[in-house]
Amino acid sequence: MPELPEVETTLRGLKPWLVGATITEVKVRQPALRWPVVDNLPDLLIGQVILCMGRRAKYLRLSLKNGSLLIHLGMSGSLRLLSANEPWRKHDHIEVVVHTGKRIRYHDPRRFGSWSWTFNEHHQLTNLGPEPLSTHFDGNHLYRLGRGRKLPVKNFIMSSEIVVGVGNIYAAESLFRAGIRPDRSAGRISLKRYIALSQHIKAVLRTAIEQGGTTLRDFVDSVGDPGYFKQQLKVYGRHGRPCTVCKAPLKLTRLGQRSTVFCNRCQT
Ligand SMILES: [Zn+2]
Incomplete structure (x- = not known):
């Protein structure tokens, strides 16, 4: 199961390629994750600039001007950075392409992960204790x-x-x-x-x-x-x-x- 270090490693690997980039394409092949992916996800994301990208607990958050996307890798999810349009593998469910041609592809055999969109605050992030690597934790x-x-x-x-x-x-x-x-x-x-x-x-x-x-x-x-x-x-x-x-x-x-x-x- 991806734990905090895997999520942090994923963040560090993707951030340089995604922050500041404009989303040009979004493909959702399988919306039935832990919670259904909203139908209009492509409309919400295409044309938007990724303003920042961070992690809270085991969630990855992509902040855009109009709201934010919260990704959880669940039991078996992973995000891969691709430089070209490679053939889709079994269990590849979602792809986001940015203007540079880089793309991230979400792979999740067990589909316990989630991609949730909100215009405000994500309810999943309330009532969480401090980050273990922060000074609030001792x-x-x-x-x-x-x-x-x-x-x-x-x-x-x-x-x-x-x-x-x-x-x-x-x-x-x-x-x-x-x-x-x-x-x-x-x-x-x-x-x-x-x-x-x-x-x-x-x-x-x-x-x-x-x-x-x-x-x-x-x-x-x-x-x-x-x-x-x-x-x-x-x-x-x-x-x-x-x-x-x-x-x-x-x-x-x-x-x-x-x-x-x-x-x-x-x-x-
Ligand atoms: Zn011993």
Whole structure:
């Protein structure tokens, strides 16, 4: 599943080609995504200049003069930058062409992604916690919001109203690096440990962004390179294998329907 690093990598790959460009063509071959793509999307976009492009949580936002387009990659979506009109592949659903001839094509086998248009504010973006790489997110923030909370810390840091974009892989990896058991109650973690955890979350996400994300199978970044962060995972997907620190076999547990791997010795 594309996580924050993949979305950020996609943004960085596409932005230089799209910002300031005028949209000349829009083709929607399959409008049945998670929510139906509006029928008049081509009319709304053609002739418009892309004023800016950004990311909030796992959403990509293209701002135009008359409104904005919010793209979510869902479970299996990806955006590819093409220089010419290449043949459409199976599961290629939407294409946007700009005046320079560059085009982005949206590919999504499972169709859980979305392309939504609005003239005002996107309701999907309300009630979201801070961006993990911003200064609004730190150990104090986690400590303050964690007081009195019984839910496991892994579920806590994966809640989008607490902080956005900390997916399953990054939550497990940051908790291991901070030495915190994933099933410990959010309310029973000291400020000092939350400071360490917030720093590890930032470091893990930054490294993953630099390396283009983790999802080697589903994700291809905008220039076609797969993500390499996967090679640095210490716990995720390593159940039963030796801990990289103490060599004890890593344990598997389930928290909130998600499998979680951790070290019973190094994480307390
Ligand atoms: Zn260990």
